[in-house]
Amino acid sequence: MKWIDIQDSHLQQILDWRTSDAVTRYMYTDIDYSLENQKKWFASIQADETGRYWLMEHRGELVGFISITDIDWRHKRGFWNFYIGNPKYAMIAGLLGAYMYNYAFYTLGLEKLCGEVLDRNEGVRALHQKLGAREVGVLEHHILKHETWHDVHLFEMTKKRWQDVGQKFSKYVPEVEV
Numbered sequence: 001m002k003w004i005d006i007q008d009s010h011l012q013q014i015l016d017w018r019t020s021d022a023v024t025r026y027m028y029t030d031i032d033y034s035l036e037n038q039k040k041w042f043a044s045i046q047a048d049e050t051g052r053y054w055l056m057e058h059r060g061e062l063v064g065f066i067s068i069t070d071i072d073w074r075h076k077r078g079f080w081n082f083y084i085g086n087p088k089y090a091m092i093a094g095l096l097g098a099y100m101y102n103y104a105f106y107t108l109g110l111e112k113l114c115g116e117v118l119d120r121n122e123g124v125r126a127l128h129q130k131l132g133a134r135e136v137g138v139l140e141h142h143i144l145k146h147e148t149w150h151d152v153h154l155f156e157m158t159k160k161r162w163q164d165v166g167q168k169f170s171k172y173v174p175e176v177e178v
Helices: 008-018 035-046 087-106 122-130 159-165
Strands: 002-005 052-058 061-072 077-084 112-118 134-145 148-158
Touching: 008 035, 008 052, 008 061, 052 087, 061 087, 077 087, 087 112, 087 122, 087 159, 112 122, 122 134, 122 148, 148 159
Parallel strands: 077 112
Antiparallel strands: 002 052, 052 061, 061 077, 112 148, 134 148
């Protein structure tokens, strides 16, 4: 698994993924199909010192987007997020947490990663649980999307917990472009 820096040349692909039903149905918001807005988003993430953003590449193909956001460097915590844009690679989603935890804890030096999952995204909720993340709560009636209220499930993984439960995933280390 390779994580590559996002370039201007990737923006059309990201826009296509992000506005596809397979991705946007699990996101808090829907975005307009606008390359101009995508360029503004790109400028904002380039200036974001509390986030790290990549495209995932597997076997030479772009497969999706992954990030760590809202990093609090003092308290060494952040939120991780991802989506698979290329449905041909949907099956790799189950291991993304292992890649992310190994990178965040052993490369970035974070102590805790959190995740938020929309209630309808049962697959990603199961992914967090399978990797040993602790569900710490549910924000009820939290997101209004298409005139329907959704709950948001909150998960956390600490470095200490990952050292205990993640040993079998130690080989899952992403190759990250710096």
